[in-house]
Amino acid sequence: MTLPRNHPQRLVLNDEVHARPPEALSAPLRLSFLALTSAVGDHERQSAEIAALASQFGAVPPAPGANHYSADLGRFRVKWERHTEFSRYTFMAEGLEGDGFDRPAIDLVPAAWRDSLSGEVIVAAHVAFLAATGAEADFEALSARHFGGNVLVGGAVGGGAALAVTDFRVHGDGFSRFLVEDRSLTPRQAGRMIQRLLEIDTYRMMALLALPVARDLGGALTASERELAGIASALAGLGVADEAALLDRLTTLEAEIESRHTETLFRFGASTAYYALVQRRIAELREMRLPGLQTIEEFLERRLTPAMQTCQAVAARQASLSQRVAHASQLLSTRVEIARQGQAQILLQSMDRRARLQLRLQETVEGLSVAAVTYYVVSLVGHLAEGLEASGVHLQPKLIEALAIPVVALLAFLGVRRIRRSVARDAE
Template sequence: MNIHPLRSHLYDELHSRPFQVIPSPARVTHIALLCSEAEKQAQHEHLQQLHGLFGCPVNQQDLNCYEYDCGDFRLRREKHTEFTTYTFINLDIPADADAFDVTGLTPLPQGWIESLPGEVVAAFHVSIEDAREGEEPALPAVKAAFEEMRLVGSSPQGGDAQVWASFQLHSDGFGRLMVVNKQMSDSQLGRLTQRLMEIETYRLMALLALPLARSVSPELGRMDARLAKLTQQLADKGEVDEPSLLADLIDMAASIESWRARLTFRFSATKAYHALVLTRLEELRENEVSGHLTITEFMTRRLTPAVRTCQASGERLEDLSRRVDRVSDMMRTRVELGIQQQNQQLLSSMDRRSRIQLMMQHTVEGLSVVAISYYLIGLLKYVFEAVYDAGIPIDKSLATGVSVPVVAFSVWLATRRIHHRFIQMARKEKPQG
């Protein structure tokens, strides 16, 4: 069989980012960093240093999804289009440790995480508690773990677990999530934790466009008013400074295209990230816990309006671009009509000049007949005198008088024939091109 060269890659893609298997209890730290391709390469080199510090073999290949397992400590790095994520899992938890006293970063050497290349967008700790055989944490203890911040909680997966979150930054500069495992297997717990981390990461990535949308909104308002003023000038029946108006339109179009170049990708990414968040929320299958907002309710109430603001700004920018194009087309049409009118006037003027030149040509032709006839008759007069002097009896005056009409008619006839010949040559000449 003729096998497609990408067949194996297509199969491998579905397994390139497998769900993690996480036992409980555990402490997980998830970090997402915006980075360029050069910073991704620098991150790979930075990760190799960590292998050396832990005394493990160095992996030279920079994979899209790389997992490192060192017993009670696991590390996972994933590369995405514009960011990378690091997931640190710590299974070495003292029995008397509180929820966030120990984190996924605890086993890391001092200073390694601080020197990680890239800009941190998401960074939060996940405390996974085991309540399969014991009691789940009391609500006061949960509030204390979240520094008395307002909580969002739910029972996902049909009540097999309980999730608490504040979706705020805490005193250590990290966000916090708590997952209480009631009766989930390690695989189910890994999938649930992965969904929660993706929800928080994609939520923050989606919100990156909100400050841009808010900053560009006043500019769009001013540009909208400016375009309305220019359109009104075109609609008014009066003299319009077309070069100045066209320069304003070009300046406005350049500004809009500059905004589109800076914002289109960000707004499109926000739409894609929001769709991923909604998909992950549906997969949670949440139930309400003791009157608290569920994660889905919280996200729908807070995230969706922000995303719609970004979408509205993007749509407004595209609408403004289309309107500027329409006004520019109107302006170009107006200029072209003016040029056509000037060309028509120029052609009419040329036609009048051509008729005048033709009349002058006829006049010149008439004068030319008279002049040529005069010189020819003068020559014939010399001929008649020579013949008379030779002894031939002729009446010089009579001969000269008779030759006048004959010469004049002959010259006129020759001039007309030459004129008609040039006209026939012009008609037979084919147009070039």
């Protein structure tokens, strides 16, 4: 049967649900885990580094652009996964030596390769996966032997199919420790269970990256809130002359707040997403309480949840401040605009009065001009009549002047009006 043309992403999307499958693990086994944060360019370098490790042991390297890879390198197995902000390396070796943490799996990895890894360590952990002993666990003895006497958290996981304990502390070698005892896990179940424990530790740390940001931001938010409160108080008794200066002050504050909001938005959003993953993985553990032992869920609920609530509160506080300063800026901008419109209206009224005054002045000047022209022209007519009378022509100069006045005045008026209309047309 021939199908229509495939969507270009069909196979990629179908295989996505099968990506990063958990390893099949059987006790006894020791495991070392690294999570390294990734900066710009680290993804490409990390891909090249895992390919170099595979080539060093004669294994097939990952395909170009691959986001995950696993291989059996003989003395140990390696699994590499690339995520948006970090990459995970898991090294697994069969058997346990000493107390389970004496010779961890990462010691089998070439030191030169290990030391050249790109990125910064955010999580480093050893896991000792023990076969079932059948004896009841003595948590005080386990703590003294494996965890330096620290208080342990954990319990029966997988509905009682395994025991998992940790102290969530970084030990002298730079690694935290998990001890898992197999009771009735299948290899695939064991792989998923250990992966969940390591993901809880990883996502916990990634979620907490927002906590220093929240703490540093608290003082800046307090200062901004005080500045906004001062501006809001000044708005009530503000004079027109001070509005523009206050608007500049408010605009500067708004720019500072938006800059901080933009810089921290991703970190707070990522923290929320990572915390949700922690909670999901804890639920998937299906923990059962054991006497004298605090569960992982209880421990993180008391220690991690308050930190996440702090981050969420600071993020909400910042978002609220951004909205309030935007509202205040809009309000003040409206006031300034209304004031400017009022000033413009006053200016237009003043210009209108000046125009009317200028028109009246112009009409007065035009009237005076007509009178002056009439006076001089009539005077000329009078002089002309007197001259003709002196030459023997019988005329009455005064009568001629009197008769010329209305004629000359009318002609002068018409001439001035024609000139004014011509000037008005040119102005248009």
